Amino acid sequence: MTQISGLKFQVEQTHLQNLKKAEQALGTEATGPSFSERIATGLKDVAGAQNDASKLAQDYELGLEQDLSKVMVSQQVSSLGFQLTLNLRNKALSAYKDIMNMPV
Structure with missing residues (x-):
């Protein structure tokens, strides 16, 4: 059970990192x-x-x-x-x- 919780946590962390990268990419491209x-x-x-x-x-x-x-x-x-x-x-x-x- 703890392995599943650990995997779920890792997936959530990866998802958050990807969201932050996407927000940064959109922020830099939205100039003008x-x-x-x-x-x-x-x-x-x-x-x-x-x-x-x-x-x-x-x-x-x-x-x-x-x-x-x-x-x-x-x-x-x-x-x-x-x-x-x-x-x-x-x-x-x-x-x-x-x-x-x-x-x-």
Whole structure:
């Protein structure tokens, strides 16, 4: 009986050591910007692209910008960024609804 208790103790100790190693590994790999910081940065980038496209279009209309292709590419980049943001929002909302509808 004491051998079984001793083995059980050793298994528990090994399990605790493995858990500590896993926690340490996760702690060192989890450095960097958080999810909310990445979202905020992405939204700022999309807003910046939209502002740049608007400014280039206005400059073209006023005759300050001569390169129409530059204006069009800027507008397309802005449009793609907005579409990506919109699709990410829709996917996140759909995932949230799925989680909320899960039975407990």
